[in-house]
Amino acid sequence: MTPSPMNMNSYEGKRILALIREGDYAHAGEEEAIERAFRAVPKNGDSWMLDVGCGRGGSAEYLRRRRWGQVEGIDRDIESIEYARTTYPEIGFHVCDVLDVPRTVARQFDVIYMLNAFYAFAEQRDALAALRKVARPGARLVIFDYALGAKGNAESLAVGGQVFIPHAIRVAEIAAMLREAGWAPGTVEDLSIDYARWYATFVDRIQLKRVEIENVGGADWYQFVFSMYSGLHDVIAQGGLGGAIVHAAAD
Ligand SMILES: C[S@@+](CC[C@H](N)C(=O)[O-])C[C@H]1O[C@@H](n2cnc3c(N)ncnc32)[C@H](O)[C@@H]1O
Structure with missing residues (x-):
């Protein structure tokens, strides 16, 4: 099969995800997921939080508005950062690969988090080491992401000929x-049941929003999004992929 030129992590892909999710989010479970990921993080107006792979900035704004702390965001996608800067001007956003974070941000952070960004990092250990350099002593790390299921392997994760989720968390290896x-390393929360529910709802929403998606990206984008997420839902429902929140702290 010829690889598709479309990619959900492109600017266009995230724009369509935002339309389907009705917010500037490109992570599973939208606001319910943010609340879940931050349940154990106390609100503190004096703390600084870093959103790694922040995309269009909706999650950073969600947390800032609810006074979880002051937030900065980084993402390597220039167009998403330009959108985030224009839309949420009270937050500092940086165009930056996660590996370059120590050279880009000018402070250390109390909370560092990733919402469906870690799975996209080719060099996950190096990314974690780079983030450790911008963590204050005692800082919290929260990784919300896909986790490889008991029945998961590289083959079972291919959707439409693409490896859609290239580096899902391997729970046995993350510590x-x-x-x-x-x-x-701290606790790991299993979100697999939630991921199955979130993606079933998401596939329904894609179908409900067909006309709007086609207006933004054309029929090809609709077909692509529908087939990728139906396939992803099948992989999750069959136990190949789940979700997890991984907690850690800077000693
Ligand atoms: C699925 S999106 C999630 C965006 C955002 N966290 C949200 O919940 O809406 C993954 C994001 O990670 C970013 N990303 C992928 N690899 C990256 C890297 N090496 N450094 C920085 N950002 C990266 C992508 O550009 C994309 O915006």
């Missing part, structure tokens, strides 16, 4: 990776 990168 060692965190330690090697200078983080003290």
